[in-house]
Amino acid sequence: MSVGLKLVHKVPQELTEDEVSQCYKLVRKLRPMYIASREPWDRKSKINEMIETEGMEFILLLTETGDVAAFVSFIEKDYLYDIPCVFIWELHVHPDFRRQGLATQLVYQVLERAGNGDTERTNKCADSNEIRDEQTLAQEENTGRVYLRSFRKNLLALQFYEALNFHEVEKLSDKYSVYMVHEP
Numbered sequence: 001m002s003v004g005l006k007l008v009h010k011v012p013q014e015l016t017e018d019e020v021s022q023c024y025k026l027v028r029k030l031r032p033m034y035i036a037s038r039e040p041w042d043r044k045s046k047i048n049e050m051i052e053t054e055g056m057e058f059i060l061l062l063t064e065t066g067d068v069a070a071f072v073s074f075i076e077k078d079y080l081y082d083i084p085c086v087f088i089w090e091l092h093v094h095p096d097f098r099r100q101g102l103a104t105q106l107v108y109q110v111l112e113r114a115g116n117g118d119t120e121r122t123n124k125c126a127d128s129n130e131i132r133d134e135q136t137l138a139q140e141e142n143t144g145r146v147y148l149r150s151f152r153k154n155l156l157a158l159q160f161y162e163a164l165n166f167h168e169v170e171k172l173s174d175k176y177s178v179y180m181v182h183e184p
């Protein structure tokens with residue numbers, strides 16, 4: 001992991017206003033893809049969705065000065081199909097911090113939460129972290145699956161997830177988005 005970055009796990013209520021704003025700014029970079037994919041976009045609704053969706057959790061990588069270098073948000077169920085799983089809601093890396101393995105590290109953290117990880121690999125990445133030692137979904141429901149939805153146009157993201165062994169679930173995908181799963 002990049003020197004000086006701190007891994008922090010928060011529920012939305014624990015995020016500072018500045019952290020919410022920085023996370024929103026990263027998400028906003030995908031606005032053209034939302035529009036091209038006929039997804040509505042407005043600031044207030046997007047922020048509400050990010051912080052008020054039931055069960056949302058964040059793992060952030062923060063710089064020494066508290067800036068958000070990257071974050072992943074997730075819930076512990078699929079939001080469309082009610083499949084027991086961990087569902088990645090957002091994954092964004094600030095452009096200055098891309099291609100340094102940060103997104104990979106965050107996905108490893110989520111896989112670990114789902115009970116679908118490699119603890120040694122995850123711990124190696126996260127030497128300085130405040131991840132809570134809570135019961136994971138997998139311990140409760142024993143699925144280990146991690147799902148996500150990505151825009152079809154987001155070829156870079158699709159390439160990234162495929163490299164991490166996610167694959168498309170065709171029957172859940174649609175014209176604009178690809179549903180992907182990582183299975184144990």
Ligand SMILES: CC(C)(COP(=O)(O)OP(=O)(O)OC[C@H]1O[C@@H](n2cnc3c(N)ncnc32)[C@H](O)[C@@H]1OP(=O)(O)O)[C@@H](O)C(=O)NCCC(=O)NCCS
Nearest residue numbers: 091092093098099100101102103104149150156157160163
């Ligand atoms: C996609 C994204 C999260 C990747 O973050 P990242 O921290 O740069 O990714 P990593 O450094 O962990 O990359 C892991 C691998 O993914 C692939 N990859 C990542 N970025 C890539 C790029 N720009 N071009 C080609 N391959 C890429 C590579 O295989 C890379 O391994 P390598 O660097 O050893 O070649 C980041 O580009 C981003 O925030 N994009 C905008 C938001 C977004 O699309 N999020 C996904 C929404 S579903």
